[in-house]
Amino acid sequence: MRELAGAGLTASEVFRRADELLRPVLEFDAVCWHTADPATGLVNSVQSEDLALDEFEHAVRLEVWADDVATFPKIRRSGVHAETLSRATRGRIEESVRFREQVAPAGFGDELRAVFDAAGGMWGCAAFLRAPDRGPYLERHRELADIAARHLGHALRACHVPAGAPVEADPGPAVLVLDRRNRLQALSGPAEELLARLADPTPSSLTVPTSVAMAAEHARRTAHGLAVPQLPVRVRTRDERWYLLHGAALRGGGAEDAVTVVASLASPAEVIPLHLAAFGLTAREQEVALLLVRGGDTRDVSRLLAMTPYTVQDHLKSVFTKTGVGSRQELIARIMLGEGL
Incomplete structure (x- = not known):
């Protein structure tokens, strides 16, 4: 698992290799893999070679709306990297709305979920499912998943290191209009071409990419006055x-629960924090690098971060090595x- 971070794999390849390594030891029968927005932890893709995903739109709604146990955000906030439904419910697994409406x-x-964190960002997550006759996951399964999740976080982070892709002109924002079931009703701008580039590795019942559906569902939560992630x-x-x-x-015109999603190319300033995290810089190293990128010199960094110039230089050497x-x-x-250099 540790070697996956240096193998030069894509996220899809990381997931396939992880499946081969983990299936015999975690003893699961199906798995659903997701990449995520590293800044917010919001799921933005789906991949599974076991599941048909013909009810995936319901899974998206449950993920956004249901106040359930052992959700990806709750696992992340708990300080662990993996949790099972059986443990989270103290053996009363039927109390989970996700179990009643999706898993069963x-x-x-039982379901085992894991979040893949590294360098302060959540780069992905997964749900491992097992047949009822296997019984609940054991603590050793959860502990193994917890360890594996840390390695997978680093492997997925490495997938996001900038590789020197050619810089193309900004095609402008893409606008999509979705109905209450997240079915595409209208689009404008370069939306059609962008949808193809955002397509999930595994087709699902959604008619738009997972990332678009997640943005739409969170917009509906906002409209209802409910809390949403950043x-x-x-x-x-x-x-x-x-x-x-x-x-x-x-609102209005018979557009109940309809949503507009605008997709725009991120500016360099918006991408810099993601790139810094992708290189595996510590929080302090990221602060130093960000100030340097913004034009600061050693004295500026020393003053703004309240550290000696020698400490700044030590951080800078580490930044250079990692990047x-x-x-x-x-x-x-x-x-x-x-x-790419």
């Missing part, structure tokens, strides 16, 4: 460009422009 109807028993949803396309998805609920550059100019090119 699909023919499964928005927008961030998602990276197959050609390694970051987009921001902003959702807004429509594979030898100067501040190269660092700016690597972080701001995504140039």
Whole structure:
């Protein structure tokens, strides 16, 4: 598992390799993998070779609306990386709305969920399902998943290191209108081409990518006056460009629960924190690098972060090593422009 971070794999390849390694030891019968917006932890894709995903729109609604146990956000806030429904409910698994409406109807028993965190960001997550006759997951399964999740966080983070993709002109915002079931009703701008680049690795019952549906559901929560994570949803396309998805609920004209989602290309300033995290920089190293990218010198960084110039230099050496550059100019090119060096 540790070696996956240095294998140069895509996220889909990481998931497939992880499946091969984990299935025999976690003893699951099906798994659903997700990448996530590293800043908010919001799921933005789906991949599964076991599940038909013909009811995935219901899974999205449950994820956004249901106040259930062992959700991905709750697991992350708990300080662990993995949790099972049986443990979270103290053996009363039927108390989980997700079990009653999703897991059991699909023919499964216990569910083990894991979040893949690294460098302060959540890069993905997964739900491992097992048949009822296997019984609940044991504590050793959860502990193994907890360890594996840490390695998977680093592997997925490594997938996001900028590789020097060619810089193309901004095609402008893409606008999509979705009905209450997240079915596409209208689109404008470069939306059709963008939808193809945001498509999930595994087809599902959604008629739009998972990232778009998640942005829409959170817009509906906002319209109902309910708390939502920090928005927008961030998602990276197959050609390694970051987009921001902003959702807004429509009102009047018979547009009940209809939503507009606007997808815009992220600016360099919006992408920099993601790139810094992708290189595996610590929180302090990220602060130093960000100030340097913004034009600060050693004295500026020393004053603003209340550290000695020697400490700044030590952090800077580590930043250079992790990003594979030898100067501040190269660092700016690597972080701001995504140039491969």
